[in-house]
Amino acid sequence: MGVYTIQPMGALPEGRTMIVWRDFNNPIFDSPDATCLRMYDELTLYCRAAAIAAFDPDNIIIRLPYQKWAYRISTGGRAVRSRVYKQSPFSMIG
Numbered sequence: 001m002g003v004y005t006i007q008p009m010g011a012l013p014e015g016r017t018m019i020v021w022r023d024f025n026n027p028i029f030d031s032p033d034a035t036c037l038r039m040y041d042e043l044t045l046y047c048r049a050a051a052i053a054a055f056d057p058d059n060i061i062i063r064l065p066y067q068k069w070a071y072r073i074s075t076g077g078r079a080v081r082s083r084v085y086k087q088s089p090f091s092m093i094g
Helices: 032-040 045-054 068-074
Strands: 002-006 016-020 060-064
Touching: 002 068, 032 045, 032 068
Parallel strands: none
Antiparallel strands: 002 016, 016 060
16 A cells, blocks of 8 residues: 555646555655656656546545645655746646
């Protein structure tokens, strides 16, 4: 099991933390932003949207309110704020 946290943003203004089934390759604490930081060492609108889209909701065990501490652990202690996120990553989709 692991903890997956989505930071508050336009599409999900209250954010979300979930207990999930995870692959052994994934960190115990993870987030879309942490995925982008691991893969590209930066956060972009497209990367965050792709990371959220790749998340499998069938792996969710329980949904919880946003937990900032879990988000910070997932990003290695960094509170990632991107200038790109004045809007939802989904506002550009259809």
